[in-house]
Amino acid sequence: xxxxxxxxxxxxxxxxxxxxxxxxxxxxxxYVSAIVEGSLVEEYYSEDKNHDVIFIGDCExxxxxxxxxxxxxxxxxxxxxxxAQQLIWQSYYLLEETLKYEKPEVVVFNVLAMKYDQxxxxxxxxxxxxxxxxxxxxxxxxxxxxxxxxxFIEYIFPLLRYHSRWSELTVEDFRYMFRxxxxxxxxxxxxxDIRPVQTxxxxxxxxxxxxxxxxxxxxxxxxxxCKENDIELVxxxxxxxxxxxxxxxxxxxxxYAARHGLLYINFLELVDEVGIDFSKDTYDAGLHLNVTxxxxxxxxxxxxxxxxxxxxxxxxxxxxxxxxxxxxxxxxAMKESQYRELEEYGYLKxxxxxxxxxxxxx
Amino acid sequence: xxxxxxxxILFIGLLFIxxxxxxxxxxxxxxxxxxxxxxxxxxxxNLLYISLTTLSTYAAAVKISEMHRVQAQHLASHGDEMSRExxxxxxxxxxxxxxxxxxxxxxxxxxxxxxxxxxxxxIVNINWALETLGSGARVSFLQLALPMGIxxxxxxxxxYIIDVYRGRYPxxxxxxxxxxxxxFFPQLVQGPISRxxxxxxxxxxxxxxxxxxxxxxxxxxxxxxxxxVVLADRMLMAVNxxxxxxxxxxxxxxxxxxxxxxxxxxxxxxxxxxxxIGTAEVLGIKVEENFKRPxxxxxxxxxxxxxxxxxxxxxxxxxxxxxSVSGPMLKFSRYSRQKLGDGLGKRLPVYVxxxxxxxxxxxxxxxxxxxxxxxxxxxxxxxxxxxCQPLYDxxxxxxxxxxxxxxxxxxxxxxxxxxxxxxxxxxYRDVPLTFRMLGTMFTxxxxxxxxxxxxxxxxxxxxxxxxxxxxxxxxxxxxxxxxSGSVRDKxxxxxxxxxxxxxxxxxxxxxVFGAYGIGYDASQFIYNQF
Numbered sequence: 001x002x003x004x005x006x007x008x009x010x011x012x013x014x015x016x017x018x019x020x021x022x023x024x025x026x027x028x029x030x031y032v033s034a035i036v037e038g039s040l041v042e043e044y045y046s047e048d049k050n051h052d053v054i055f056i057g058d059c060e061x062x063x064x065x066x067x068x069x070x071x072x073x074x075x076x077x078x079x080x081x082x083x084a085q086q087l088i089w090q091s092y093y094l095l096e097e098t099l100k101y102e103k104p105e106v107v108v109f110n111v112l113a114m115k116y117d118q119x120x121x122x123x124x125x126x127x128x129x130x131x132x133x134x135x136x137x138x139x140x141x142x143x144x145x146x147x148x149x150x151x152f153i154e155y156i157f158p159l160l161r162y163h164s165r166w167s168e169l170t171v172e173d174f175r176y177m178f179r180x181x182x183x184x185x186x187x188x189x190x191x192x193d194i195r196p197v198q199t200x201x202x203x204x205x206x207x208x209x210x211x212x213x214x215x216x217x218x219x220x221x222x223x224x225x226c227k228e229n230d231i232e233l234v235x236x237x238x239x240x241x242x243x244x245x246x247x248x249x250x251x252x253x254x255x256y257a258a259r260h261g262l263l264y265i266n267f268l269e270l271v272d273e274v275g276i277d278f279s280k281d282t283y284d285a286g287l288h289l290n291v292t293x294x295x296x297x298x299x300x301x302x303x304x305x306x307x308x309x310x311x312x313x314x315x316x317x318x319x320x321x322x323x324x325x326x327x328x329x330x331x332x333a334m335k336e337s338q339y340r341e342l343e344e345y346g347y348l349k350x351x352x353x354x355x356x357x358x359x360x361x362x
Numbered sequence: 363x364x365x366x367x368x369x370x371i372l373f374i375g376l377l378f379i380x381x382x383x384x385x386x387x388x389x390x391x392x393x394x395x396x397x398x399x400x401x402x403x404x405x406x407x408n409l410l411y412i413s414l415t416t417l418s419t420y421a422a423a424v425k426i427s428e429m430h431r432v433q434a435q436h437l438a439s440h441g442d443e444m445s446r447e448x449x450x451x452x453x454x455x456x457x458x459x460x461x462x463x464x465x466x467x468x469x470x471x472x473x474x475x476x477x478x479x480x481x482x483x484x485i486v487n488i489n490w491a492l493e494t495l496g497s498g499a500r501v502s503f504l505q506l507a508l509p510m511g512i513x514x515x516x517x518x519x520x521x522y523i524i525d526v527y528r529g530r531y532p533x534x535x536x537x538x539x540x541x542x543x544x545x546f547f548p549q550l551v552q553g554p555i556s557r558x559x560x561x562x563x564x565x566x567x568x569x570x571x572x573x574x575x576x577x578x579x580x581x582x583x584x585x586x587x588x589x590x591v592v593l594a595d596r597m598l599m600a601v602n603x604x605x606x607x608x609x610x611x612x613x614x615x616x617x618x619x620x621x622x623x624x625x626x627x628x629x630x631x632x633x634x635x636x637x638x639i640g641t642a643e644v645l646g647i648k649v650e651e652n653f654k655r656p657x658x659x660x661x662x663x664x665x666x667x668x669x670x671x672x673x674x675x676x677x678x679x680x681x682x683x684x685x686s687v688s689g690p691m692l693k694f695s696r697y698s699r700q701k702l703g704d705g706l707g708k709r710l711p712v713y714v715x716x717x718x719x720x721x722x723x724x725x726x727x728x729x730x731x732x733x734x735x736x737x738x739x740x741x742x743x744x745x746x747x748x749x750c751q752p753l754y755d756x757x758x759x760x761x762x763x764x765x766x767x768x769x770x771x772x773x774x775x776x777x778x779x780x781x782x783x784x785x786x787x788x789x790y791r792d793v794p795l796t797f798r799m800l801g802t803m804f805t806x807x808x809x810x811x812x813x814x815x816x817x818x819x820x821x822x823x824x825x826x827x828x829x830x831x832x833x834x835x836x837x838x839x840x841x842x843x844x845x846s847g848s849v850r851d852k853x854x855x856x857x858x859x860x861x862x863x864x865x866x867x868x869x870x871x872x873x874v875f876g877a878y879g880i881g882y883d884a885s886q887f888i889y890n891q892f
Contacts, residue, residue, distance in 0.1 A: 013863060016869075023874065122880060149880055153368050163874045164881060167825035 021271060022177070024159035027166060028130065030176040033353045036183050037062075037084045041094070041131030043184055044081060049102040052311050053078035053316065054244060055187065056091040056098075057110030063288040064110075064267075067186035068331040069298035071324045074306045082122060083131075085124040088218040093141035099229055106232045106309050111220060111253050111264075112243065117212025119147045129155060130137040139263030154155030183353065185331045187221050188293055192338040193348040197278035197286040203244030203259030211252055232263075232309050237296070239267040239276055265307065267297065274300040283348075316340035365551060365637050366591050366878065373400065378576075381645055382529040386568035388767040393542055393565075393645070400547035401510070408509040411478065412739025414638040415471050416544045419519040420537045422467035423526045426460045427533035430526075464527045466521060466774055475516045478506050483729035511550040513726055517676055519544050531559050539566055546647075552631065554652040554672040561649065561786055569646030578850050579643030584868045585840075591876035593833040594630035598877070599821035601626050605789040612802035614788070614812045620803075623789055624782040625834065628657065631670070655841045660773035662743045665781055673723070680720045691715065709748070717741045727788075732796065736787035743780060829875050 031038030042060060055061045062082030070076045081094045091113060091322075100103075119125060125145045132138040134156075142155045154161040163175075226233040235257055237245060245268055257264030267274060274296050278286055281293030289297065305311055314320050339360055341349055363369050377396050381389055409760055433456045437449065444452065485501045492499050522543070534540045542565060543558055604619035605613040611619065635652045642649040656669035666674050686690055689713055691851045699707035717738065724737020763769040783800060790796040819826070843849050853861055 008858070016866065019866075020870075020873070023870070027874070033561075151368060159873060161879055162611060163876065164879065166874050167823060 007317075013255075020159065024157070024162075025177045026169070026173055027162040028158050029126075029162065029165070030172055032172060032176050032179065032180055032183065033128075034351055035127075036351070036353050037189065038127040039131065039180060040083050040187060040189065041081070041128060042180075043131075043182065044079065044098075045133060046182075047079065047186065050320075051077045051079045051102060051104050051186075053106045053108060053305060054095070054098055054104040054316070055080040055082065055108045056086070056095050057082055057108075058086040058113055058114050059084055059288060060240050061108070061110045062184075062187055062189045063191070064140050064238040064240075064294055064297050065108075065301065066188050066190075066291065066294045066298045066331075068188070068324075068328050069295045070302045070305075071315070072328065073299055074302040074311070075315035076305060076311050077314060077324070078186060078303055082187055082189075083124070083128040085116075085120060086128050087116050087119065087124075087145060088215050088222075089144040090125075090128045090141050092218045092225070093137040093144070094132070096140075096225060097135055097137040098290045099225070099231075100137075103229060104231060105311055106234060106305060107222075107226055107235055108234045111237050112240075112245070114211045114215045115217065115243070115249065117214045119145050121149055125150070126161075130158060137205055169302050180252050182330065184325065185334075188294065189352055190331070190334055190338065191283040191288070191348065192291045192335060193283045193342055193351045194280055194290060195281065195283055197241060197282060200286070201242045201244060203246055204243075206246070209228075209246055209248035209252075211249070216256075219256070223262070234274060234305075235262055235264040236301075237266040237268060238289075239271050239274070240288060240292075241268075241278070265301075265304070270300070304339070307331065321354070331354065363400055365634060366587065366595070373671045374644070378644060381569075382571045386570070389569060389645075390539065390542055390566045393546065394538055395862060397542060397545040397547040397550070399843050401545060401550060404510040405507065407507070411474055411512060412515060412545055413541075414540045415474060415516060416517055417537070418467055418470050419523050419544070420534070420540045421521050422463045423540075424535065425463045425532035426523070426527050429456050429463075430529055430532070434457075450571030460527055464523060467523050471516050471520060475512055477504075478508055480725070480729045481506065483618075507825070511552070514549065514551075514553045514555055515544050517555045517673075517726075518549075518558075519805075521555070521676060521680055525558065526595075534558070535563070542566075546642075547642040549649065551636045551638070553670070554635065554638070554650055555676050556649060556672065559649075564646065564648045567646070572646065574742050575646055576644050579640045579645075581850050581853075581865070582636050582640030582643060584640075584865070584872065586633045586640060587872050587876075588833075588868055589629040589837070591633075591872055591878050593830060593837075594626050594633055595627065595877035596822070596826055596830060597622055597626040597629065598828075601789070604818045608790065608795060608799055612799065613806040613808045615816075616799045616803050617787070618812070618817075620779075620782045620786055623785060624657075625779065625830070626787075627785065629833070629837070653765075655844060656779055658774055659777050659840065660770060661777060662740065662747060662780060665777055666744075668741070673726075679725055681722060682715055684716045685710070691862060713745050713748075716745055720744075731793050732787045732790070735793050735796075736784055739784045739787070743784070 029038060037059070053070070055065055059082065062080045065078070065080060067078040067080065070078050081098055083090070083094075085095075088195060091109060125147065129138065129142055129145060134140065142152060146152065146155075151160070197240065223233055225231075235253060237250075237253070246265075250266060253264055253266075256262075271278075276289070276293055276296060281289055281296065283290040306313075315324075338348060338350070338352070363373065373396075378646070381392055385394060398409065401412060434455065436452070437444075441449065461636050480503050485503055489500050492501075522540075525531060534543070539562070543556075544561060546556075546561070546565065549556060579638035594632060604615055604622070606827050639649045639651070650672065652671050654668040654671065656665055659668050660739060691714070694714065695711040698710045702710060720737040720741030721734060721736070723740070724733040724735070727733040729735070758764045772891070786800060787793065787796050790799055818824070822830075840849055843852065853864060855865075
């Protein structure tokens with residue numbers, strides 16, 4: 001009798017828990033159309049984890065470098081663990097988590113995030129954190145990122161956060177409950193459309209140009225973490241024209257890099273050298289680079305990486321070559337598909353989401 | 363700490379584990395600690411007020427009780443030697459001493475309530491009077507926060523001290539037990555206003571884990587959360603849109619707002635009481651019911667016997683009856699009977715007591731003229747219906763409809779509409795505006811303005827209305843089932859799969875359809891403000 005009751009209780013608990021999990025999967029945003037950036041973080045887990053270079057940071061990394069180009073030109077394997085408006089503590093904990101899966105030679109961090117010393121917006125927090133697998137790094141990142149009105153438990157059980165989506169569910173929510181199509185190219189978010197720069201915005205005067213203590217604290221920890229793991233840390237500033245990058249910020253980064261013996265490259269100062277043409281290489285008037293811009297950046301930066309850190313050309317590895325060949329096929333299929341889309345509609349209707357043709361090409 | 367919060371769920375979860383893990387003799391001490399901790403979360407400074415009320419009530423009650431004991435002892439040993447007059451004089455002397463302690467305690471505790479709750483309301487009126495008289499002088503407002511649940515715990519302790527004074531039971535000798543009675547956390551938010559003799563029976567007892575009790579308590583908590591989080595907090599959005607935009611929403615929308623608020627308040631208040639009773643039940647403690655399907659009442663008087671029952675009985679036992687038999691009221695009764703005869707002359711003192719009680723009830727609900735007018739209107743409706751009794755009797759003598767379903771339905775609907783209309787004084791910012799808005803229901807009803815688009819403009823989407831309608835159906839169904847016994851008892855007799863399905867639907871409804879989290883304003887229970 002007692003055994004039967006225990007069994008019934010266990011089955012009941014299991015049924016309840018699994019159905020709640022299914023509900024949670026259903027109600028969570030899928031980020032497979034319109035705002036696809038929310039899928040960036042989780043896509044990493046389904047990839048191979050053997051990279052020479054890991055990029056971390058905000059949109060300026062996942063729009064400025066193409067790992068496929070780095071592979072094709074230098075045989076460097078890389079992955080971008082980026083997310084929209086990724087804050088420095090989120091970058092730090094993402095790196096901490098990544099190092100549990102693999103040990104890259106080089107980590108590249110985009111320093112724009114230094115401007116934020118406090119959590120900014122729940123939407124971006126969610127895009128950076130929801131996709132992370134449960135780990136101590138994730139818990140620490142949540143704790144560091146939460147806005148005043150956010151609740152820790154709602155990150156642990158996202159059903160509590162997204163329950164109100166029940167009235168706006170679409171077919172997409174059912175289709176992608178448990179499986180999503182690949183959207184990115186080793187963390188690179190492809191956009192082929194062009195929106196030239198018309199005017200270069202001037203930065204408005206700030207009351208205080210010093211980066212915050214919290215930002216420095218996590219940068220210090222990042223330096224420390226890389227040192228402990230014998231990884232070279234490179235600081236970069238991507239060539240985005242805005243948000244405005246102040247001379248005062250630049251001076252602080254230069255000073256920091258010099259003090260810690262780090263390589264720091266401000267690509268805003270190398271626009272001509274890289275060959276960036278802001279009338280062609282950006283899809284939103286200077287905020288982000290498009291695919292041609294990202295490829296130019298990758299060619300330029302790949303050479304630095306190869307020469308400075310003596311990264312091996314791994315194209316001779318047959319297994320890796322096969323793997324990257326598949327990635328490249330997907331890359332070019334999507335590129336072609338986006339160009340077709342541009343031609344057909346005059347704009348990128350899918351906003352870089354996966355068009356049906358590219359699925360077939362994978 | 364809000365009931366409808368993760369913190370509260372964690373709080374009762376941890377308390378539950380600790381409660382049934384420690385030796386039973388320490389259970390009530392643990393509850394006292396938990397209650398003070400719960401109260402601490404509402405603001406540490408509030409602990410001062412509740413401690414002051416507890417200590418003063420304890421001291422006065424012990425003193426009064428001691429006088430009862432000394433008197434009884436004295437009369438037992440010397441009663442035979444005393445004449446009737448001597449006994450009377452001795453008792454009067456004791457009573458006078460007891461009355462002094464009682465009055466001191468009442469003045470102190472109602473004084474604390476008055477200062478924290480009503481001083482700024484008084485200042486507003488004083489300043490208005492000064493301005494009207496052309497004086498430039500103004501009284502400054504006091505910066506005092508209203509301690510959570512002060513109206514509830516003050517009423518609990520005052521009923522206790524009055525009962526001790528009346529000799530109904532002896533004073534509690536353990537100050538910590540009295541502290542637990544005063545601060546028992548599930549009741550701090552919005553009652554019920556328990557009496558010491560009934561609550562203490564189970565509050566200080568030792569409780570063994572009883573799966574059935576715990577399960578019943580959890581069911582009650584779930585049902586409460588459903589009413590609060592899924593229904594009341596969802597309806598809140600539409601109610602707020604209507605009452606905060608009186609220039610836009612008039613006529614038919616005031617009517618809609620009135621019905622919506624009736625729905626919201628019922629779900630909010632009864633939901634809160636369900637959580638209170640359920641939480642107590644989980645801990646093995648029995649708290650009395652505060653509602654008995656009030657929207658099925660056929661008259662205002664019946665409604666008030668079924669809505670916030672413990673408040674109604676408090677006012678009846680500790681204000682209406684003492685007032686009715688007080689010296690001045692008996693004198694007035696004699697005078698009115700002399701002047702107006704046995705009919706109206708007999709009823710008039712009852713009406714005066716009724717009006718005083720309802721004025722106080724209104725004031726208890728909130729420090730504003732809105733609540734005072736709300737209370738007075740309730741009293742007025744009760745008096746008018748008492749005055750109309752001969753008319754009703756004539757009608758029922760003439761037409762045999764009293765027991766017909768349709769007539770009873772008419773009475774129920776009439777009571778709901780009347781109570782809901784009066785309740786609008788809770789909502790609008792002042793009395794003239796409330797009268798103006800209620801007036802627009804008659805002058806600018808404009809049913810044509812009520813369209814689907816307009817309803818969607820109230821902040822609720824079609825799915826929300828669907829949830830509210832289904833919720834309403836569930837509330838009505840549960841109330842109908844309750845007429846023949848407890849829903850939980852009936853459910854307990856059903857097969858496991860059916861029971862599981864019922865709980866599962868309830869849990870999922872709360873989790874998915876609940877109006878909580880970012881995008882929704884976390885709202886206090888409405889009665890928490892009283």
